[in-house]
Amino acid sequence: MKINLKTFVLPFQYNVDKSLEYYKILEKLLNRNEYFVVGKNLIRSDALDKCLGKANFTADYLSKESLIVKVFRSCKSHAIIKNIETSRAMNIPGIEAIITARDIPGINQIGYALPDQPLLNDTKVHYIGDPIALICAQNEEAAQKAEESILIEYEELKSVFDISAALNPDSPLIHTDGNVAVTTKIRKGNIEKGFKNSNVIIEDTYWSPYQEHMCLETDGAYAFPDGTNKITVICESQSPHLVREKVAAILGWKLNQVRIIQALTGGAFGKKDDTGPILAAYAALSAKTLGKPSACIYDRIEMFKTTPKRFPAKFIYKSGADKNGNLTAIQVYITLECGAYANRAPFWLWRQTAHAAGPYEVDNVAVDGRAVYTNNVYGGSFRGFGNLALHFAVEQQIDKLAYELCMDPLDFRLKNVLKVGSRTTCDQILDHSVGIEKCLKSIEDASKWKEKRVPIKNGNTLKGWGIGCAYHGNSTSRSTPDWSAASLLMNIDGSFIYRTGICELGQGSPFGHVKIVAEILGANIESIKIEIPDTDSTPDSKPTHGSRGLMMGGTAAADAAIQLREKIIKIAAEMLDCSLKLVECKESYAYNKENLNKKIPFNEIAEELHIRGLNPGAYGFYASPKRNYDEETGLGINYSVYTFASTIAEVEVDTETGEISVLKIWPSMDVGKAIDPIIIEGQIHGALSQGIGFTLMENVQLHNGNILNPSFKDYIVPSAFDTPEVDDPILIEEAYKHSAFGVKGVGEPSIISIVPAIVNAIYHATGIRFNTLPITAERMHKALKEVKK
Amino acid sequence: MIFELNGKNVSFEAIPSLTLLDLLRNEFGLTSVKKGCDQGECGACTVLLDGMPVNSCLILSPQVEGKRVTTIDGLSENPLMIELRDAFMENGAVQCGFCTPGMLLSSYSLLRDNRNPTEEEVKMAIEGNICRCTGYVKIIEAVLDAAVRIGPD
Structure with a gap:
């Protein structure tokens, strides 16, 4: 079915004034002289656990029984693979499997924009560090021995190490369709006329080099079987749903056979957007092949040398x-x-x-x-x-x-x-x-x-x-359409669970969402718990990148909160015996603005919500206004x-x-x-x-x-x-x-x-x-x- | 082999090549001690050895025999650490949290010995703790704020 994007353009489908812009909608809806939490400095909800050392990152989840997944990589910068010999490595005690491209049950492809990047290479290598095989070992020593025992027969090709060499007509082709991957163009106004009308012209050339992210936490993923036809992966990423999509494709499975849990992430800065799916796929391949928990954790040198x-x-x-x-x-x-x-x-x-x-x-x-x-x-x-x-x-x-x-x-x-x-x-x-x-x-x-x-x-x-x-x-x-989603659930005790696929990477975006939710609901900020992103229950909020985490994800949060607020206000008005307009909520109590004597705590409202059979949850969805591009x-x-x-x-x-x-x-x-x-x-x-x-x-x-x-x-x-x-x-x-x-x-x-x-x-x-x-x-x-x- | 870990005597089987970092994480389950580089360069694995901050990845486990090892877990009720922690949280000095335990331990060691440090002394104390998120501004502010909170002796 083709989705008509037009239907997604307006963020609201219910009882709010659609003629208003979003920020006006909230202003009008809340009608507050001063916001309770928005714009205020609060202590982040994750700060205490991080200070106590109780915040868990990927490597903190590993079980002792977990297998080590080590990546065997190319030592050549450009070569054809003639043969991969793993039998000697397989005989090393402690080695459970050596996985190569041919063992991948699904599609051996991890390229983000273009399908030019196999997860494991078996025909050609393109840089020093290109992955060829996964060594699944019981211990580090066995993994190291196996690494030394895998034999690759290469036919070396000429390499190109800078853009001018790559553009030379005689240059070897790194991928089949030529060394130019993509082109872009803008033409606006009349450039000749523009320069003709210029009194000064500056011409110069600039070169901006590589930069390594140096996230303090190294890349890692930990996968374990969940029965025989499902794998759970705990990992770092910037989009758990993208990781799920990539891992499922590589395993040849349906999306619902892969569960991605986003661990707290020790800095990302873009890096984990790219490495997340790859490491998750490595660990998941081992877990699926062997039916055992498997962890792929890079050390600093491997992370620095081989990742984008x-x-x-x-x-x-x-x-x-x-x-x-x-x-x-x-x-x-x-x-x-x-x-x-x-x-x-x-x-x-x-x-x-x-x-x-x-x-x-x-x-x-x-x-x-x-x-x-x-x-x-x-x-x-x-x-x-x-x-x-x-x-x-x-x-x-x-x-x-x-x-x-x-x-x-x-x-x-x-x-x-x-x-x-x-x-x-x-x-x-x-x-x-x-x-x-x-x-x-x-x-x-x-x-x-x-x-x-x-x-x-x-x-x-x-x-x-x-x-x-x-x-x-x-x-x-x-002008590519963009949307985000979030969900909010009111528990029977008046506390809330907030779910977003926007990841906590240190930047605190999910806490910003919670502030938006707390402001709209009039709830205590402490009463709202953020669930760590889990693709089994968290909606797809799309990635945490492109400066969109709060702008898109936070607006989806607002959408969910507005829906739930409407129900809370409706019940509160009846319980307070006043009109909807007179109900205000603050610190998880509802009260009548003109009669402050009676306050109803959110736990009573939550109970009433359930008793009356009103849905205590809300799914928030937000789409950017439609754009166009020539x-x-x-x-x-x-x-x-x-x-x-x-x-x-x-x-x-x-x-x-x-x-x-x-x-x-x-x-x-x-x-x-x-x-x-x-x-x-x-x-x-x-x-x-x-x-x-x-x-x-x-x-x-x-x-x-x-x-x-x-x-x-x-x-x-x-x-x-x-x-x-x-x-x-x-x-x-x-x-x-x-x-x-x-x-x-x-x-x-x-x-x-x-x-x-x-x-x-x-x-x-x-x-x-x-x-x-x-x-x-x-x-x-x-x-x-x-x-x- | 026996050593004191967070105020309690503990014993372990000596493995000469095992680092203190791996010992704490893998044998004692103290995952608050983080592995960022395993080369003694990032400070995420900082612990106190007989009260002094060290990179636990550079210490081999047999070296701690008879010594006192303190991780952030052992200071959760410590009054100075509580002030420092509150200052970190209120000043926005915590982002991803990966460097935080090590950063707090280095800062704790400074304030324990010097209740009125200068900004330069704070920078010196945390120089070996890399933070890629905060740019250190709010961490330095937090340590100075904690010094004000605890006041002179």
């Missing part, structure tokens, strides 16, 4: 502006390095393409993108999803234009930023929720920007200030809404050592509506830190497809000593009309804006531009020497 990283990308930019400081045209060529598999590359590249002008209005735009395979480790999801690299380039272009025009970089941005009524890169008219101008002005004041326009030289140090802006489309790209020009309503951010950084450069210190940061973000300011601040701080790491220190070193520094020791991430002073983040609230309370996603924009802010501050301090990252002390030192500073 931030996709590298090259940008060739040409940007023009007229003498009055108005942007006139941009032309951009993007080449994304996929690595061995496309994985998320089409979506990543599209996001870069669709945001190519930055958060500015430019009438004439031409963008061409392509994603190219190489024999390096493959790329994948990572906070900022394409937009970090893109803004690293576009925000330097903007800065360069401003300096070229002798304009203050902040004033130049203010003149060109998107405003209500502006058109985006993709010609999407923004009719509301555009807070970038306010973001900029707020940090201009907070940082006293105008007083900091002259860099300061003090002995061996140079101090400078720079600015970076960002915008990031929430939810799916290219394939030919790339124009249309690509994203439902955008989150905006701007950040100012103060940096100090030591001219003797080249060492760069970020001294202070002033962040701002248009969050739509702050459901929990302290959690948002935490998101901003964490993103700033990862951005500082990416800009100044994190450096994945690759040589012929080999990663040379796969550890915390050699891949340096920020420690407490790398924490700058951070001014109180300024939260602008330009509500989004179609989400609960107006929320927008907040996890990603700060990492996007901090990177150019630092790079532009370094330029301000030293007069040196860097077109690639990281800007290590060594590189800085060398650059200073060249300009003799």
Whole structure:
């Protein structure tokens, strides 16, 4: 049956005023001068268990009897597999099975966007670390011996380790359809005319490299049989329902034969979106084949060497502006390095393409993108999803234009930023929720920007200030329909169970949902328990990515809460003997607003609900408003809404050592509506830190497809000593009309804006531009020497 | 072999190659001690050995014979740890929670010996505990806040 998406567009099917936008619906429905919990700082419901060490992550669930699943991997970067010899390994005591591609009962395919990625390779390997077999062992020693005993006969092929080599016509093909996995395009206005009307034109090339997530918890999955025709997997992911779909396909089973339980996850940042299904499938294959509990837990080195990283990308930019400081045209060529598999590359590249002008209005735009395979480790999801690299380039272009025009970089941005009524890169008219101008002005004041326009030289140090802006489309790209779901159950004692497939990864999104639910129900926040996502009972909320967890998932939560509220109010009105309008609920009591003497606790209402045979549960569903998009020009309503951010950084450069210190940061973000300011601040701080790491220190070193520094020791991430002073983040609230309370996603924009802010501050301090990252002390030192500073 | 674990004497069969981390997790079920790198670099496996914070992945189990090992589980009722924990929760210093037990133990050790630390001293105390979520800002704030809460001796 073809689903008519139109029927999903309106979020409500019951007794609320459908002519109103969602955030107005809630305002009108609740009619409160001040919200009870929304906008307040509360202690997260998961904080105590995490502080007590009682929070369980995947590896904490393992039974002692569990088999070890170890992945046997390719040591070649590009080769044909002629033969896989496992018989010697099979005879090692303690080895229960060696699983290869031929043992996969279902479809041997795990590719996300394109079917180019077998779960286990038996014909060809595409990078060092490509999986070939699963060793299922009773202990580590046996697994190690088996690893040394599996023999692969390879026929080596020429490898390509960079995008230019991959694009060479003589280059070997990594996959059958050529080394270009996908292309994108935007054509808006008249690019020739735009450049003709430009008084200044800046052309430059930028390279944004790999970044490793360095989630503190390593990847893991633990699978055990549930009878003979069902497998349960406890694992980390960002979408338990996607994991279920992939695992079921690999096992050749129905969806209801696979149960995925999402364990608490020790940081994800995009990584677990990609690794979740893979590790779950490994563990599940062993559990199904052997009928025994099986665990696949990576160590740090394996995780670093073999799992997806931030996709590298090259940008060739040409940007023009007229003498009055108005942007006139941009032309951009993007080449994304996929690595061995496309994985998320089409979506990543599209996001870069669709945001190519930055958060500015430019009438004439031409963008061409392509994603190219190489024999390096493959790329994948990572906070900022394409937009970090893109803004690293576009925000330097903007800065360069401003300096070229002798304009203050902040004033130049203010003149060109998107405003209500502006058109985006993709010609999407923004009719509301555009807070970038306010973001900029707020940090201009907070940082006293105008007083900091002259860099300061003090002995061996140079101090400078720079600015970076960002915008990031929430939810799916290219107007792909997006929806989310949630469920809420009132127990007979007046407590609630809330279910969402939006995962707790540290960001606290599910707690934000619960605050929305508590606000709408007037329930005690402690009375609502979040069930850990379990595909046997949790609705499919779609993934926890794309800045959609709270914006989409939280609005589905609101939908469920509104339905249940209606029933609670109805019963309360009868019990209180007053009209529906007079009933208010607070702290899990219902009362008559005009007669506060009588209060009915929620447990009595819950009992009455059950006695009267009213359904004590609600299934919430929310779909984005319908969007459209033209394939030919790339124009249309690509994203439902955008989150905006701007950040100012103060940096100090030591001219003797080249060492760069970020001294202070002033962040701002248009969050739509702050459901929990302290959690948002935490998101901003964490993103700033990862951005500082990416800009100044994190450096994945690759040589012929080999990663040379796969550890915390050699891949340096920020420690407490790398924490700058951070001014109180300024939260602008330009509500989004179609989400609960107006929320927008907040996890990603700060990492996007901090990177150019630092790079532009370094330029301000030293007069040196860097077109690639990281800007290590060594590189800085060398650059200073060249300009003799 | 015998050692003191969270205030109680315990015995175990000595395995020379077994790390304290694996001993605590696998033999004593103390999963609050986390394995983030197994190379002594991330601090998620921090425990107190005779009161001093150490990476339990770098200690071989025979080394703890006759010593005092404290994990977060052993301090759940400790007044200083309760203040520190409350400060972490109220200041938003907890995100994914994977580094939290180790971070709390390093911070506890600091405040136990120095009730009025400077920001630099806090940073020094938690330098070996990597947190990828918070950017440390709220963790540092929380430790300083806990110092204010407990006050001078």
